Amino acid sequence: MxxxxxxxxxxxxxxxxxxxxxxxxxxxxxxxxxxxxxxxxxxxxxxxxxxxxxxxxxxxxxxxxxxxxxxxxxxxxxxxxxxxxxxxxxxxxxxxxxxxxxxxxxxxxxxxxxxxxxxxxxxxxxxxxxxxxxxxxxxxxxxxxxxxxxxxxxxxxxxxxxxxxxxxxxxxxxxxxxxxxxxxxxxxxxxxxxxxxxxxxxxxxxxNVSILDRCTAIDDSAFVLPDEWERRRDVSVIMGGVAYPLPAGSAKRVRQAMNADSSRSAVYLVAQVNDLSPAPTREALKDTDGNRAWIEAQIESLPGRVAAMHAPPRHEELGRQVRDAGARIRYISDGDVAGSIMAAREGTARPTPCRRRGQRSQQPTRTRCSASARRSSGAGRRIHGVHGTGEVCGAVARQESRQARLPV
Structure with missing residues (x-):
């Protein structure tokens, strides 16, 4: 122009x-x-x-x-x-x-x-x-x-x-x-x-879709994005709609405090406007006493916040959500596990016949996924499921399990 x-x-x-x-x-x-x-x-x-x-x-x-x-x-x-x-x-x-x-x-x-x-x-x-x-x-x-x-x-x-x-x-x-x-x-x-x-x-x-909607929430101001290769090991503070990367030393200590130092996850902390002092360019945080004190307070409190996140009441609620999702799946098409998960969450799953060796079966058939389901757990509870019983199969259980627990 x-x-x-x-x-x-x-x-x-x-x-x-x-x-x-x-x-x-x-x-x-x-x-x-x-x-x-x-x-x-x-x-x-x-x-x-x-x-x-x-x-x-x-x-x-x-x-x-x-x-x-x-x-x-x-x-x-x-x-x-x-x-x-x-x-x-x-x-x-x-x-x-x-x-x-x-x-x-x-x-x-x-x-x-x-x-x-x-x-x-x-x-x-x-x-x-x-x-x-x-x-x-x-x-x-x-x-x-x-x-x-x-x-x-x-x-x-x-x-x-x-x-x-x-x-x-x-x-x-x-x-x-x-x-x-x-x-x-x-x-x-x-x-x-x-x-x-x-x-x-x-x-x-x-x-736009917030990246925090894809994260595991430790609480309302600490989030982990699991297994994200593009942002691997990033540690940022979100303040006023801007993400500020933490210095390498502080970032490592945050990851250690969350027991996530060896994972490929990204970590996001949320601050209120004026909690921290950014550089005039808003590309980084200033090295000030106030900023260091805020970061230190986060590092000290994170282990307790992570432990609270793993407390039994929270696990029971996550487990209930997983079981509810599975209970809404009548049958699962072998080729569309992800779609079935989404349909189950939205309550729109429809019966679809199971397939065996590339053929459409006339009746729901017990398949080998029941064995893998017995080995899968979601949010601290085992989920046993087979096709045709109204429960979630092992593949779905593993998917829900990954989303329900903090990666370490």
Whole structure:
């Protein structure tokens, strides 16, 4: 996408020199400002992920503040349109608020709040990959559209495209960022939005699914994703919709505390916003006394939390869930165990004749899976099952058993 500002657009510098001076900066010349812009735009080690994360989290925060339950809408760059679009349905911004948020470095409306960020650089992160981006804001029925861009000297400019036009469009903000390369965005989006609650982001028409929904829950703030090769041995803290990797030493101690040091599992701890101090780029956590104390408290408490998770009442409940799933399976097709499991969970399983040596049998037949079922256990209890008895076969028992227990 190529955006050309109109010839009569008003252009102003996008760094407030007075504000910069108050923060301890000395911006004496235009060249100095260009250097500062270049430094601030080169902070991210993974610019594409940072851009998607920063603007999407801004939208998520806008929804939380406004009490909006709709998902943030994400349109990824494609072969036919290389523009990334992020649309929220919060309260929107006035023209002055747009200038402050998108046009002034180091100025943030989030400081002292429970929103994610507050560094005053995330809303300008588009400059890490693009020379320009468009912000459309609708607030109280008034629409403003502004193009923020870097000129040939790397100086920030603001070009007003639409100013104070009445509209019946819903309130909120849309950010549009053109990219030169569109490939790989689906993978980037999956990693960004898998740490959001399920259904809070709509990516190219598909709702996100939280990775925590696939995890074994130790409690409401510690989760294990078993046997995940792609994320093997990852240990991350999820805070405010962002996953922060723990340093290697702390990560190893967390895994040891959970008795999962030798497994290929990924571990996720959940923190509340402001529990920890992230780096300004939000790509890592700062090395601070407060962060170290929080991590140490988690390490000390995890063995007891894991033990509580394995306590008999919890095991009995998990065992009941497994037995209930099995009891709803009348017959199981040898070739569709996974489908039968899902059908049993949803209560939609239908009788399907068993097969033996590639032929359809007329009556349910006892098969060898009964032997394997007797060797399988789920959540601490043995489950015996054969085809045709209304119980779950060994293959299903093993599947449920893997999901019901913490991997070690």
């Amino acid at each position: 190529q955006i050309n500002p109109t010839s009569n657009a008003t252009v102003t510098g996008n760094i407030d020199r007075a504000a910069a001076s108050a923060m301890g900066f000395q911006v004496e010349t235009t060249e100095d400002m260009a250097v500062l812009m270049d430094i601030l735009s080169s902070l991210y080690s993974d610019p594409r992920t940072a851009i998607l994360r920063e603007y999407a989290v801004n939208g998520r925060d806008a929804h939380l503040v406004a009490g909006v339950t709709e998902p943030v809408q994400i349109t990824l760059p494609s072969e036919f349109d290389s523009t990334l679009r992020i649309r929220d349905f919060g309260t929107g911004l006035t023209a002055a608020e747009m200038d402050d948020i998108y046009g002034v470095y180091l100025k943030s409306t989030k400081r002292g709040t429970t929103q994610t960020g507050g560094f005053g650089i995330g809303a300008k992160s588009a400059f890490a990959e693009s020379r320009q981006f468009i912000v459309t804001s609708i607030k109280d029925g008034i629409k403003n559209v502004v193009l923020f861009a870097l000129d040939d000297n790397n100086i920030g400019t603001k070009n007003v495209i639409v100013a104070g036009v009445a509209t019946d469009e819903p309130s909120g903000v849309q950010v549009e960022i053109p990219f030169r390369e569109h490939t790989g965005f689906a993978q980037t989006a999956r990693r960004v939005f898998e740490v959001w609650p399920s259904g809070t982001a709509l990516i190219d028409g598909t709702l």
